[in-house]
Structure formats: structure tokens, C-alpha cells
Amino acid sequence: MKQHDQRAQYREAPEPEEGNAATPKAVLLWIFILIVWGVGYYILQIGKPMQGGDSRSVQVTTAQSTQLSAKDAQGAAQTSEKSVAQQAEQADSTVTADGASIYSIHCSACHQPTGLGIPGAFPPLANSEWVQAKPEITIAIVRDGLVGPIEVAGSNYQGAMPNFGGKLSDAELSAVLSFIRSQWGNSAAAVSLQSVSEYKARFADRNSWTAEELKETFGAP
Amino acid sequence: MTPTIAVLLIITFLLSTVGLLLLIWSIANNQFSHGQAAARTIFSPGEEGHSEDPARPAETAFTGDNLDQTEALEARWIADQSSRAAVLTWLSSSVFWLLLGSVFGLMSSIKMHLPEFLAASEFLTFGRVRPVHLNAVTYGWASMAGIGVALFLIPRLFKTSLAGGKYAVCGALIWNIGLILGLGAITLGLSDGEEWLEFPWQIDVLFVVGGALCAVPLLLTAANRQVEHLYVSSWYLMAALVWFPILFFIANLPFTFPGASGAAVNWWFAHNVLGLWVTPIGIGIAYYMIPKILGKPIISYQLSLIGFWALALFYSQVGIHHIIGGPIPTWLVTLSIVHSVMMSIPVITVAINHHGTMMGNFGRLKDSPTLRFVWIGALMYTVASLQGSMEALRSINVITHFTHYTVAHAHLGMYAFLSFILFGAFYFIMPRLTNWEWPWRGLISLHFWLVSVGILIYVVSLTLSGWKQGLALLTADLPFMDIVRMTLPALKARTLCGLLMTLGHLVFAFHFVAMLMRRGKAKEQATLFRPSTKEVAR
Incomplete structure (x- = not known):
């Protein structure tokens, strides 16, 4: 069959052009809504922290936990004033000292949700003699950290446990310690808020412990 | 939020918003009315209302039997012939990179559920295969095909011939060399380590040169344009060709953005x-x-x-x-x-x-x-x-x-x-x-x-x-x-x-x-x- 040159150019429609349809009202309305939303979204952000991540300061969490313990001591909450109610609400969400959730946030990455740790790297908490030893030993390890070699449940570990004294309030420490001492077959007594306070009064600010120091100070687990 | 930053933020948002509102206001007040008459300069007389390219029935075919139609056809033919070599070079290259990119994409996908697949060779580990996929399809397939199509459309949109098509051919060669060296560098482990910017900056220079050689004919063509009214496609294509070099150049500046600002x-x-x-x-x-x-x-x-x-x-x-x-x-x-x-x-x-x-x-x-x-x-x-x-x-x-x-x-x-x-x-x-x-x-x-x-x-x-x-x-x-x-x-x-x-x-x-x-x-x-x-x- 015979082919014509330029046939593709012949058969095509003209170069495109634009029609004159007006902008739909709905589009204009949507633009208006978005601008209002955008301004509102900025306004909502005013006063929010400038940096990402967990922006609660140590002071805030500590203050909240003190408030909470004070409140607990009094028994009933004084909710007549709005500000008190709000503070209590905030305090509740951060420090009701839910040991399980504190564990899953701060501890489970290394010690695993199962409490079994990772062989050779992170010691298990389940059936650990250290976890079920005197409350002071567990408080010491979690609050001030631990470095150097340690034998746990028959295996040797060489690592560094960070200190959580700056991150967790006394109430949170006691909650998470009580939690790990009662999970995964562990059955040691709960760690009271009071023993945390006593420990704090006795050792104040200090560096990480070693297993040897723990044995010397508190006796073998 | 400190006052300075709040002000900066509000200015960025306000500038864009005010720009948009100004545009809408101008439209409402007919500042932009290009008028159907102006548009008709693109839409050659006698052609309007005809249907499409391939399926256009032969009996209603536009046969170029009056002067205007013949002119329109000639313009189209000249535009297409002028851009032929350049467009074919860019498009053919892009098809090759599409195949290469697909194979590497497939390899990375298999590695996601079969980690031992091709794991013996350091050159074919996931950390290298996946960036090769990304860069081959982005800078090889999408960018080269996009530039090729732009080279084809712009002479048509401006009703003129592509000026300096050989620069564009040359640009394609340099761009291809850049891709070969860049993908080779990633395979050898010499990556910049930032997603989309993996090519070492020394090689990025080739893309800048290749792209610039492509911009020259397009700018010359735009300067020679035979139409008064610019159809919307030409805004987008020209804008893309202006924006991309700026983005690519700034983001690839070496030693300029350390740490979090780099991210x-x-x-x-x-x-x-x-x-x-x-x-x-x-x-x-x-x-x-x-x-x-x-x-x-x-x-x-x-x-x-x-x-x-x-x-x-x-x-x-x-x-x-x-x-x-x-x-x-x-x-x-x-x-x-x-x-x-x-x-x-x-x-x-x-x-x-x-x-x-x-x-x-x-x-x-x-x-x-x-x-x-x-x-x-x-x-x-x-x-x-x-x-x-x-x-x-x-x-x-x-x-x-x-x-x-x-x-x-x-x-x-x-x-x-x-x-x-x-x-x-x-x-x-x-x-x-x-x-x-x-x-x-x-x-x-x-x-x-x-x-x-x-x-x-x-x-x-x-x-x-x-x-x-x-x-x-x-x-x-x-x-x-x-x-x-x-x-x-x-x-x-x-x-x-x-x-x-x-x-x-x-x-x-x-x-x-x-x-x-x-x-x-x-x-x-x-x-x-x-x-x-x-x-x-x-």
C-alpha cells in the first residue's frame, strides 16, 4: 500500500488551545477554606516546642510526678479549680506510673518485650538474680546505670546500661521496677516509692555502678 | 516560637497566598483575558472541530486544501523535522535506561523477601542495587524521556523550528556519560549517601553541562517563536527546564550543607x-x-x-x-x-x-x-x-x-x-x-x-x-x-x-x-x- 509523507501530521487535530470556562465557585471556596485552615494550623502551633522529639523537659516530668505523689497522699483530688484539673490530667497521661508502658518505651528495645534480652548482647530480665535481688540493687542499676562485666543467669555480659535517673521520675522508677520484678516468672516484691527516695538520699548524684561495686555495697544478689 | 522565626514563616506563607489571591483577582478583572482571537493564532483556521490524531476518519481528513491549512501543516512538519535528531537521541537513550532501571528495581524487590539473592557480590548488594534503580529511572528514563518530549513539543508549541538541535544531541551524549559514570560509581560504593543525590558531585557537573546544552536550543527556539499566546503546556515545560537546573545545582553543592541541614x-x-x-x-x-x-x-x-x-x-x-x-x-x-x-x-x-x-x-x-x-x-x-x-x-x-x-x-x-x-x-x-x-x-x-x-x-x-x-x-x-x-x-x-x-x-x-x-x-x-x-x- 502506498504511504504518504507527512500523513501523521496530516491526520492530527490542530494544536491545542484553551477554552473560556470560568473558575468553578467550588474551587474558589476550597482555596478560601485552605487558606483559613493554613492560618489556623500555624496558630495552633504557636507555643508548641520548636524542636522535634520528646520535648518534655526533666523539670516538667519531675514537677508533675511530685504533684502527683502529693495528690495521692492527700487522697482525693482537688478538682474544683480548672487549672488543677488540667494539671492532673497531664500528670495522669505522663506519670500514672504505668510500669508496663514505661517498660515498652524505655527498656524493651534492648531487653525485648519478652524480657529475655538478646543472648550475648543484652542480659535477660526474666529469672535474673539481679532483678529479683534487694530493691536497692535494681534501683541502683536503673537509676545510675551499670558498666563492665556482669554474670546474669549463668551467662556473662559485657556492656553498658545507661542511667535513667534523668529520664524517669521516682514514681516511674518504682513503677517500672515493680513491673519487671513481677513479670515473666519473676516474683520479687514491689519497689516502693519510699525506697527510691531513700536510695536517692543516700547516693545523690553518682556515676554508673559496676557489678563488683554493687556486690560490695549491697551484698551479692 | 520566637518572633523572628514566626515572622519568617508568616512571610513565606503570606507571599504565596497573596500571590495566589492577586492572580485570582486579576482573572476576575479580566487582566488575563487572552481573547479567543489570540488563541486562534494557534488553532489554525478550518482545523477546529476536527477530531483526533490516529482515529480521525479518512473521509473527513484534513487535506490541506486551503492556504491556512497548508501553512499549519507545513509549520508542524518543519517543527517535527527540525527536532528529529535531538528528540530521537534523548528518547532512545531513555528507553535503554528504562530497561536497566527496571532490572535493578526487580533485583531490589527480590532481595526484600529473598535476602540471599545475589548477596555474594558486593556490587549487587541492596544498598547499591536500589540507588542504581532510583537514579536510572529518575535521571535516565524519566528525565531523558521528559527532555526528549519537551524538545519535540516546544518547536510545535512555538510554531517554529528547533534552533541548534545539535547542541541537544551533544547534551544527550554528555548526560549519558554522566549516567554511566554515576551508576558505575554507586555500584562501586562511591555514593554521596543521600537519597536522590547519590551521584558523586564531580559527576553531577556532567548533568549540569548536558542539561545546559539542552537549554540553549530551547531558549533560542523560545526567542524565535511565531506565536503571541503561549499555550499552557509551554509554561510547564519551560518552567520545569528552568527550575530543575537550579534545584540540582543547589542541592549538589559540595561541602555546603552538613548534618541536619543536609537532610x-x-x-x-x-x-x-x-x-x-x-x-x-x-x-x-x-x-x-x-x-x-x-x-x-x-x-x-x-x-x-x-x-x-x-x-x-x-x-x-x-x-x-x-x-x-x-x-x-x-x-x-x-x-x-x-x-x-x-x-x-x-x-x-x-x-x-x-x-x-x-x-x-x-x-x-x-x-x-x-x-x-x-x-x-x-x-x-x-x-x-x-x-x-x-x-x-x-x-x-x-x-x-x-x-x-x-x-x-x-x-x-x-x-x-x-x-x-x-x-x-x-x-x-x-x-x-x-x-x-x-x-x-x-x-x-x-x-x-x-x-x-x-x-x-x-x-x-x-x-x-x-x-x-x-x-x-x-x-x-x-x-x-x-x-x-x-x-x-x-x-x-x-x-x-x-x-x-x-x-x-x-x-x-x-x-x-x-x-x-x-x-x-x-x-x-x-x-x-x-x-x-x-x-x-x-
């Missing part, structure tokens, strides 16, 4: 590659092809204006939503979220224009390969962009971030939107450059169905599984390995889809080469999905 610049660039480079190219092509094939004007000039300027005003701050929760100032993230959501303005206006023009002509999708590919691409642009605006919101991002959901979204944009439109453009352009018709309609069909089914299952499976993965990752007591195992079916489905798409690309590449070699029978009619009525009658 911010990294994602500012990576998202702008999508929004200010491939998006305008894709939209520009769709704005040309849809009315061209249908033979009717795009419905609204006003919407074109709002769509284009809203993209220009709001897009460049969008990228930081990739690092929500990252170590950068929260106000920057907030700015980026607001701008991401504002992006629904250009998306909706462009959607009304594209789909509104299609309204009543959907039957044509059965025939025209170009229209089918381009319209599906345009539709997926709407879907992917609205989805993207949603993903930028903190409440949704907290679920979708770091999951396969994002991967599905990225492929919806780069593949179902952009690559489909490019495929459609290939089917339109090649017969006009080679003076030959596509040899086999079956291969076009096969290509279409392979890639369509591939990307459909790809996006659906990864979107669903990614969402579930995101919810599971937020459940703290679920062990990580369980979540990984949960995604395995979707990862395997992805390999299957990757295989389908790669096969589709092989079919396409084979057909493309056959087209270049003018295989098959000489035909007078365009190759459509269905035999045209005339052929059936015969």
Missing part, C-alpha cells in the same frame, strides 16, 4: 524533583496530548493559570514533610505540611481541566493508545497528589512513615502518573519522527496490559500492607520480626508486579527498536488498539 536540603531537593521537574513535564504533556487527540480545546484558561501558579508558589516548601519528627525545627515541618495541603489547589484545578476536557469522550480510550496512556497518567496524577497531601499530615504520617505505603505512593506518582504519560507521548511522537507507523497493534496492547496490571497490583498490595505495617509498628509490644513477616506476601506480590512491568518494558523497547528500523508493513493509518473502521472494511 533538610536533601528532601527539599528530592521532593522538588517530583514536583518541580517531573510533575510539570507530565502535566505539560497531558495538557498537550488530551486536547490534541480529542480535537477540542482544554476547557478553562483560568484554571490553567491558577493551576500553574499555585504549583509554582506552593510547591518548593513541600519536601520537608519527609522528615516529620526528624531533627529539624518544628516550624519548618509545619510550614511544609501547610504547603503540602495547599498543593490540592493546583491538583484540583488541573484535574478539572484534564478530566473536564475528557468528559463525554471516554469512548476514545478504546482506540487511541496515546489517549489511554496519557489520560490514565493524568488521573493517577490527581490520585497520587491528593494522597500525598494527606500523607503530609502528622496524624497520617505517623502511620505511613517508614512503611511500604510510601513506596506505593512513590510508584503511583513516578510510574502510574509520569511514566504512563511518557509512554503515551512516545506512541504519539514516534510516527511523526520516523514517518512510519507502529508495526504491531498487539504489542501496544500487550505493553499496556502488562504495565497496567503490574502497577495496579503493586500499588494496591503495598498500600494495604504498608498501612497495616504502620499500625503494627506503632504497637510497641509486637516483635519487629513479626511485622516484617507480616509484609512478606505484599513484597512477593511486588516482585511479581515488577516482573510484569519489566516484561512490558521489554515489549515496549522491542517495539521501539522495530519502529526505528521501520519493520512491519507500510501503513497509511495509525496503529490503534482496535483496527480502524476503514481497515476492517477492507
Whole structure:
């Protein structure tokens, strides 16, 4: 069959052009809504922290936990004033000292949700003699950290446990310690808020412990 | 929020918003009325109302039997002939990189569920294969094909011949050398280590030079233009060709952005590659092809204006939503979220224009390969962009971030939107450059169905599984390995889809080469999905 040159150019429609349809009202309305939303979204952000991540300061969490313990001591909450109610609400969400959730946030990455740790790297908490030893030993390890070699449940570990004294309030420490001492077959007594306070009064600010120091100070687990 | 930063933030947002409002005000006051008379200079007399490219019935064919029609035909012919060498160089290269990129994509996909696959060689580890995939399809396939199509369209849009086409050919050679060296460097482990910016900066110089050699003929052509009114496609194409070099140059400056600022610049660039480079190219092509094939004007000039300027005003701050929760100032993230959501303005206006023009002509999708590919691409642009605006919101991002959901979204944009439109453009352009018709309609069909089914299952499976993965990752007591195992079916489905798409690309590449070699029978009619009525009658 015979082919014509330029046939593709012949058969095509003209170069495109634009029609004159007006902008739909709905589009204009949507633009208006978005601008209002955008301004509102900025306004909502005013006063929010400038940096990402967990922006609660140590002071805030500590203050909240003190408030909470004070409140607990009094028994009933004084909710007549709005500000008190709000503070209590905030305090509740951060420090009701839910040991399980504190564990899953701060501890489970290394010690695993199962409490079994990772062989050779992170010691298990389940059936650990250290976890079920005197409350002071567990408080010491979690609050001030631990470095150097340690034998746990028959295996040797060489690592560094960070200190959580700056991150967790006394109430949170006691909650998470009580939690790990009662999970995964562990059955040691709960760690009271009071023993945390006593420990704090006795050792104040200090560096990480070693297993040897723990044995010397508190006796073998 | 300190006063300085609040002021900066408000100024950025205000500038864009005031710009947009000014535009709307001007439109309302007829400042932009180009008048039908001006438009008619593009729309040659006697041609209006005729229907489309391939399916245009022979009896109503435009035969060039009056002076104006002959002139229009001549202009088109001259434009196509002038850009022939340059366009074919860029397009052929892009097809090669599409194949290479597909193979590497498939390899990375297999490694996701079969980690030992090809793990013995350091050159084929996931950390190198995946960036090769990304860079080959972005800078090899999408960018080269996009530039090729732009080189074809711009002389047509300006009704003139392409000036200095040989510079563009030269640019393609340098660009290809850059790709070979860059992908080689990644394979050897010499990567810059930032996603989308993996090519070492020394090699990036080649892309700057190659791109600049391409910009020269386009600028010369624009200066020689024979039309007064610039059609919307030319705004997008020219803008993309101005924006991309600036973005690429700034983001690749060595030793300039250390640490967290590097991350911010990294994602500012990576998202702008999508929004200010491939998006305008894709939209520009769709704005040309849809009315061209249908033979009717795009419905609204006003919407074109709002769509284009809203993209220009709001897009460049969008990228930081990739690092929500990252170590950068929260106000920057907030700015980026607001701008991401504002992006629904250009998306909706462009959607009304594209789909509104299609309204009543959907039957044509059965025939025209170009229209089918381009319209599906345009539709997926709407879907992917609205989805993207949603993903930028903190409440949704907290679920979708770091999951396969994002991967599905990225492929919806780069593949179902952009690559489909490019495929459609290939089917339109090649017969006009080679003076030959596509040899086999079956291969076009096969290509279409392979890639369509591939990307459909790809996006659906990864979107669903990614969402579930995101919810599971937020459940703290679920062990990580369980979540990984949960995604395995979707990862395997992805390999299957990757295989389908790669096969589709092989079919396409084979057909493309056959087209270049003018295989098959000489035909007078365009190759459509269905035999045209005339052929059936015969």
C-alpha cells in the first residue's frame, strides 16, 4: 500500500488551545477554606516546642510526678479549680506510673518485650538474680546505670546500661521496677516509692555502678 | 516560637497566598483575558472541530486544501523535522535506561523477601542495587524521556523550528556519560549517601553541562517563536527546564550543607524533583496530548493559570514533610505540611481541566493508545497528589512513615502518573519522527496490559500492607520480626508486579527498536488498539 509523507501530521487535530470556562465557585471556596485552615494550623502551633522529639523537659516530668505523689497522699483530688484539673490530667497521661508502658518505651528495645534480652548482647530480665535481688540493687542499676562485666543467669555480659535517673521520675522508677520484678516468672516484691527516695538520699548524684561495686555495697544478689 | 522565626514563616506563607489571591483577582478583572482571537493564532483556521490524531476518519481528513491549512501543516512538519535528531537521541537513550532501571528495581524487590539473592557480590548488594534503580529511572528514563518530549513539543508549541538541535544531541551524549559514570560509581560504593543525590558531585557537573546544552536550543527556539499566546503546556515545560537546573545545582553543592541541614536540603531537593521537574513535564504533556487527540480545546484558561501558579508558589516548601519528627525545627515541618495541603489547589484545578476536557469522550480510550496512556497518567496524577497531601499530615504520617505505603505512593506518582504519560507521548511522537507507523497493534496492547496490571497490583498490595505495617509498628509490644513477616506476601506480590512491568518494558523497547528500523508493513493509518473502521472494511 502506498504511504504518504507527512500523513501523521496530516491526520492530527490542530494544536491545542484553551477554552473560556470560568473558575468553578467550588474551587474558589476550597482555596478560601485552605487558606483559613493554613492560618489556623500555624496558630495552633504557636507555643508548641520548636524542636522535634520528646520535648518534655526533666523539670516538667519531675514537677508533675511530685504533684502527683502529693495528690495521692492527700487522697482525693482537688478538682474544683480548672487549672488543677488540667494539671492532673497531664500528670495522669505522663506519670500514672504505668510500669508496663514505661517498660515498652524505655527498656524493651534492648531487653525485648519478652524480657529475655538478646543472648550475648543484652542480659535477660526474666529469672535474673539481679532483678529479683534487694530493691536497692535494681534501683541502683536503673537509676545510675551499670558498666563492665556482669554474670546474669549463668551467662556473662559485657556492656553498658545507661542511667535513667534523668529520664524517669521516682514514681516511674518504682513503677517500672515493680513491673519487671513481677513479670515473666519473676516474683520479687514491689519497689516502693519510699525506697527510691531513700536510695536517692543516700547516693545523690553518682556515676554508673559496676557489678563488683554493687556486690560490695549491697551484698551479692 | 520566637518572633523572628514566626515572622519568617508568616512571610513565606503570606507571599504565596497573596500571590495566589492577586492572580485570582486579576482573572476576575479580566487582566488575563487572552481573547479567543489570540488563541486562534494557534488553532489554525478550518482545523477546529476536527477530531483526533490516529482515529480521525479518512473521509473527513484534513487535506490541506486551503492556504491556512497548508501553512499549519507545513509549520508542524518543519517543527517535527527540525527536532528529529535531538528528540530521537534523548528518547532512545531513555528507553535503554528504562530497561536497566527496571532490572535493578526487580533485583531490589527480590532481595526484600529473598535476602540471599545475589548477596555474594558486593556490587549487587541492596544498598547499591536500589540507588542504581532510583537514579536510572529518575535521571535516565524519566528525565531523558521528559527532555526528549519537551524538545519535540516546544518547536510545535512555538510554531517554529528547533534552533541548534545539535547542541541537544551533544547534551544527550554528555548526560549519558554522566549516567554511566554515576551508576558505575554507586555500584562501586562511591555514593554521596543521600537519597536522590547519590551521584558523586564531580559527576553531577556532567548533568549540569548536558542539561545546559539542552537549554540553549530551547531558549533560542523560545526567542524565535511565531506565536503571541503561549499555550499552557509551554509554561510547564519551560518552567520545569528552568527550575530543575537550579534545584540540582543547589542541592549538589559540595561541602555546603552538613548534618541536619543536609537532610533538610536533601528532601527539599528530592521532593522538588517530583514536583518541580517531573510533575510539570507530565502535566505539560497531558495538557498537550488530551486536547490534541480529542480535537477540542482544554476547557478553562483560568484554571490553567491558577493551576500553574499555585504549583509554582506552593510547591518548593513541600519536601520537608519527609522528615516529620526528624531533627529539624518544628516550624519548618509545619510550614511544609501547610504547603503540602495547599498543593490540592493546583491538583484540583488541573484535574478539572484534564478530566473536564475528557468528559463525554471516554469512548476514545478504546482506540487511541496515546489517549489511554496519557489520560490514565493524568488521573493517577490527581490520585497520587491528593494522597500525598494527606500523607503530609502528622496524624497520617505517623502511620505511613517508614512503611511500604510510601513506596506505593512513590510508584503511583513516578510510574502510574509520569511514566504512563511518557509512554503515551512516545506512541504519539514516534510516527511523526520516523514517518512510519507502529508495526504491531498487539504489542501496544500487550505493553499496556502488562504495565497496567503490574502497577495496579503493586500499588494496591503495598498500600494495604504498608498501612497495616504502620499500625503494627506503632504497637510497641509486637516483635519487629513479626511485622516484617507480616509484609512478606505484599513484597512477593511486588516482585511479581515488577516482573510484569519489566516484561512490558521489554515489549515496549522491542517495539521501539522495530519502529526505528521501520519493520512491519507500510501503513497509511495509525496503529490503534482496535483496527480502524476503514481497515476492517477492507
